[in-house]
Amino acid sequence: MKKILTCLLICVSVTTLFAACSSGSKSDVIRIGINYELSGDNATYGQGSVEGIEMAIDEINAAGGINGKLIEPIKYDNKSDAAEASTLANKLVTQDKVLAILGPATTGAFTSQIPVANKNKIPIATGSATGDNLTFDTDGSVHPYVFRICFNDSFQGKVMANFAFENLSAKKAVIIMDSSSDYGKGLSQNFVETFTAAGGTIVAEEAYVAGDTDFNAIITKIKGMDFDVIYLPGYYNEAGLIIKQARTQGIDKPILGADGFDSDVLVDLAGKDALNNVYFTNHYSTIDEDPAVLKFIADFEAKYGKKPNAFNALGYDLAKFVADAIGRAESLTGEAIKDALEATENFIGVTGTLSVDENHNPVKSIFVIELKDGEQHSSVKVNP
């Protein structure tokens, strides 16, 4: 019995030795982890981002890679689950030995892998987690290895409040928010602050939780009130149903939202007829006239046969943004890449030109998009 155990022990230690050798010797490729919501509640955000990322990596590899080294993406599905995202981040760092991790797309899942990044000194970057405090620790210091290329919620909330007050001349607003997510709470808080400071009033604040399907009671309640706009900070699953039920009950006032509206599922759930007089803040618009954006849209359509949404564009920019920093880094270590990411200035992407500020947030512009019959009809660009 003892002999067998010793044998086993030797076998195990030899294999681990070999495994360690093989993963260390492969330095001709640059491994990047992709940790996204490929299934589950936020699947369309994750899938969209990954489509953009894969397109960018293909382009970079076709052009000879980063300083002659090809990128090898390692992709995992975190099932829209924060705990799973953290487990996968650990696996990517310790087992797959990646140099950086892209994703997840949503604030909650992204936040869960921050401790892994800081501990292992591997930079993580997201294209779409907009939570305000994402890059800060609880004591107010900046997480050294955490980056993002999208604006935060307070900026979205503020821009939409100003837009409602000035462009739509709204004085009274109703809020229907997703109280189960930091996203919904953060956006509505910032909208309320800016809107009331400008002189508007909030008539009512209603709340729901992710997964609800029946909103008729809330809608009937606000139908009897006097208001100009509805602010609906939430994700597409519930937002689509709320818009549908509101329009069915005859509420035709403008409905305002944020980047969570940017999904084809919103159109499926609400129906094209309901999506009129709907505005939302977004990272990018498909009706932009910029030649770089037009080229991206054409290339994307050629590759995937559909128009890119904001998550596709953000994923694309994110991969290019991290690749750009790896190219500039002094060595291929997490620390050097982090320094290069911090030094990014005027990086030109399809979602706008961005520089990284001292809080690891980007300085970039925002779009307010109007939907007509479910299609993007017009967009207004707002600079920070």
Added chain:
Amino acid sequence: MEQFLQQVINGISLGSIYALIALGYTMVYGIIKLINFAHGDVYMIGAYVGYFCMTSFKLGFFPSLLISMLVCAILGVTIEKIAYKPLRNATRIAVLITAIGVSLFIEYGTMFFVKPDPRSYPPLTGLMTRSFRIGNIVFSAQQILIISITVVLMVLLQFIVKKTRIGKAMRAVSLDRDAAQLMGISVDKTISFTFLIGSALAGAAGILVGIYYNSINPLMGMMPGLKAFVAAVFGGIGIIPGAMIGGYFIGLVEVMVAGYGNSMFRDAVVFAILIIILIVKPSGLLGKETREKV
């Protein structure tokens, strides 16, 4: 007042769904004293069968409704034959735990095949997209459809239970299984039939929810299943009219809490009702006090 009436319509539509599911709970409990926790998942399967009928086979609403009722009926009988029949003489707790196992099996099995992402029902056409107004009160065609189909199914159920031979057998088995068997009633057949009817009703509720809310997912059966269970307990578990009343009551309470109170408390209030009922009148609204025979 208009707002109140509108909320009543919202509540009755929601309550119809709960009532249809609660009927299955209550019938099964009445006949074999089992709380069939897999029942909410039969309702979810009904929604998915309707979805595939309408998208993959391009069938209309009524053929899809019949097919999903049929598929759910078969599923219900299969569950009973495979999972519960072998445990007919086991302890009640063993069967209850089996029911929870079946529930999880269906939920995650379905998730494996159809993926966990929510799906949206195909857009409705013609008359079904209309809404009707009386003053400021809006009825959508789907709400009218839900309420009327529920009423038709309930009348049909009452007819089956009260006027047919198999209905008589169901009542007999629920009253005293051994005596019924001595009178020449096939107990197994009657139990299967009860599962068949209850599951068909859940299937109907599933497809109605699909066209009403437009969004379905593999875990959609959990919450409505639990609320329908509360409805069944409220009306008196095992009593068919009690489940109907309970369903409408829970639907109305939920809507009124969201409409006039705080929308965050509506689920809490529903389960508070369960606790209060169990403390104050455990036999339910229509239940009679029965002494446990020793």
